[in-house]
Amino acid sequence: MLSGLADEMEEVQLSMGEDVLGEARRLLSDPLSPHAEVRYAGIRLAECLVDALRVAESRGMRLPVPDSEEHAAAEERPAPPAHPARPVTPAQSP
Numbered sequence: 715m716l717s718g719l720a721d722e723m724e725e726v727q728l729s730m731g732e733d734v735l736g737e738a739r740r741l742l743s744d745p746l747s748p749h750a751e752v753r754y755a756g757i758r759l760a761e762c763l764v765d766a767l768r769v770a771e772s773r774g775m776r777l778p779v780p781d782s783e784e785h786a787a788a789e790e791r792p793a794p795p796a797h798p799a800r801p802v803t804p805a806q807s808p
Contacts, residue, residue, distance in 0.1 A: 731762035
């Protein structure tokens with residue numbers, strides 16, 4: 715039950731982070747965005763990053779500890795390809 719509540723809270727936090735990121739991208743793409751709005755978006759992005767890091771740490775703590783043979787075999791396998799980050803649209807000149 716507690717794990718289900720944690721999963722639900724993590725889902726909410728990550729969803730909010732996606733919403734804040736979308737709004738921040740909109741603000742940052744407009745060179746005329748007011749300073750206060752850009753600052754507020756930066757503060758909210760920092761809060762969302764803290765939440766995302768907390769989710770990652772929590773999920774990492776819930777992973778089972780591999781036994782030494784599995785761990786050694788996993789280290790020998792090549793790492794999966796990294797997903798390219800979505801580019802932030804640069805601000806366009808008016």
